[in-house]
Amino acid sequence: MMEKILLKYGEIALKGANKSSFEATLAKHIRIRMKKYGDFEVTRAQSTVTVTPKNEDCDIDGAYDACKKIFGIVGVSRAVTCEKNIDSIIETLKACAPDMLAGCKTFKIEAKRADKRFPLTSPQICDECGGAVLETVKGIKVDVRHPDEIIRVEIRDDEAFIHPDQEKGAGGMPVGTNGRALLLLSGGIDSPVAGHMICKRGVKIEALHFESYPYTSERALEKVAKLAELVSEYNGYTTLHVINVKEIQEVLRDKCDEDYFTLLLRRFMMRLAQRCAEEFKCSALVTGESIGQVASQTMDALCVTDSVVSMPVFRPCIGLDKEEIVEISRKINTYETSVLPYEDCCTVFTPRHPRTRPEMAKVIAQEERIDVEGLLERAYETMYTYRREE
Ligand code: ATP
Numbered sequence: 001m002m003e004k005i006l007l008k009y010g011e012i013a014l015k016g017a018n019k020s021s022f023e024a025t026l027a028k029h030i031r032i033r034m035k036k037y038g039d040f041e042v043t044r045a046q047s048t049v050t051v052t053p054k055n056e057d058c059d060i061d062g063a064y065d066a067c068k069k070i071f072g073i074v075g076v077s078r079a080v081t082c083e084k085n086i087d088s089i090i091e092t093l094k095a096c097a098p099d100m101l102a103g104c105k106t107f108k109i110e111a112k113r114a115d116k117r118f119p120l121t122s123p124q125i126c127d128e129c130g131g132a133v134l135e136t137v138k139g140i141k142v143d144v145r146h147p148d149e150i151i152r153v154e155i156r157d158d159e160a161f162i163h164p165d166q167e168k169g170a171g172g173m174p175v176g177t178n179g180r181a182l183l184l185l186s187g188g189i190d191s192p193v194a195g196h197m198i199c200k201r202g203v204k205i206e207a208l209h210f211e212s213y214p215y216t217s218e219r220a221l222e223k224v225a226k227l228a229e230l231v232s233e234y235n236g237y238t239t240l241h242v243i244n245v246k247e248i249q250e251v252l253r254d255k256c257d258e259d260y261f262t263l264l265l266r267r268f269m270m271r272l273a274q275r276c277a278e279e280f281k282c283s284a285l286v287t288g289e290s291i292g293q294v295a296s297q298t299m300d301a302l303c304v305t306d307s308v309v310s311m312p313v314f315r316p317c318i319g320l321d322k323e324e325i326v327e328i329s330r331k332i333n334t335y336e337t338s339v340l341p342y343e344d345c346c347t348v349f350t351p352r353h354p355r356t357r358p359e360m361a362k363v364i365a366q367e368e369r370i371d372v373e374g375l376l377e378r379a380y381e382t383m384y385t386y387r388r389e390e
């Protein structure tokens with residue numbers, strides 16, 4: 001049996017004049033993602049993209065799962081194709097209905113004719129096909145109102161498609177249709193979720209991680225690289241840049257008040273992130289912060305950290321409770337990696353009583369005690385791009 005993957009796109013269909021460039025971007029993503037699973041042809045017509053394996057070696061199961069992780073697609077289904085005559089349709093349906101209806105008690109057929117010259121009307125196709133299913137699948141019943149499964153029979157121009165109702169796709173918009181941003185990626189739960197959420201709206205991301213090697217370990221960095229890779233399942237490929245902030249941390253520890261340590265470090269991170277974003281043509285920063293989650297994320301603290309950058313800082317998790325963030329991280333499969341107990345640079349020299357209501361004048365006074373520009377320069381020079389094995 002020949003199978004094809006059908007992908008419905010949602011919001012992008014509404015984008016007027018931009019529609020064709022959105023569609024082209026989506027098709028490009030699909031082509032790139034499918035490469036891993038074999039030689040596929042990707043075509044589009046009437047808000048549907050059809051992914052057709054070109055030979056027997058294609059991994060259609062893998063391709064189908066990957067399609068569920070492409071932003072811009074709202075519905076995914078697998079269709080069996082056959083010649084467009086009723087005998088061939090019935091024969092194919094009999095062969096695939098037991099699998100399609102596994103675990104179901106009720107079903108209905110919905111038929112659609114794109115080719116109106118087909119000799120049977122849609123209700124006639126439904127009757128014939130419904131009868132064939134009832135003969136083939138033991139114990140199954142028809143329920144036209146609330147069926148457990150809908151089998152769709154579509155008569156297209158060249159062939160007929162038989163497929164179950166579509167599964168939900170990833171939604172959102174194709175990555176790359178809404179600019180580029182730099183994600184500050186820690187080893188925690190929140191920042192991969194933030195990255196996922198911004199990508200969903202069509203933003204292509206690169207990631208920046210601050211390490212504190214040798215205070216932080218190789219293993220800790222590998223964990224972050226793994227998170228970047230997991231976010232890539234939706235984002236395409238996420239380039240990971242790394243900057244070492246060890247010297248900054250040592251200077252802050254030695255020269256500044258302990259209760260301002262985290263906040264001052266965060267200001268350094270934001271300044272470095274903006275430089276990195278400019279270098280890699282990203283026009284915004286993204287963090288995993290959520291109001292009030294920790295001392296450095298109170299309103300006052302966020303204002304103090306934001307004031308060192310001119311770029312917009314997007315925080316997709318800002319209004320989410322921790323449990324809600326955890327729920328998303330489980331869904332996108334980053335949770336298990338995020339909770340691995342390796343140290344982060346923020347946990348090195350953690351202050352006992354961080355400021356929750358910092359005063360800007362005090363922050364500035366502390367920064368006057370140290371060579372901010374020199375520290376930034378030297379930290380920025382440590383930047384490198386992490387190379388992962390493909
Ligand atoms: P997460 O779970 O993402 O680590 P968190 O709740 O631990 O977040 P913080 O450690 O205060 O919060 O960090 C807030 C945000 O700052 C993170 O979501 C991330 O965007 C950024 N950040 C923190 N540490 C780093 C780091 N070492 N490298 C890059 N970004 C970081």
Ligand code: MG
Nearest residue numbers: 186187188344
């Ligand atoms: Mg963290």
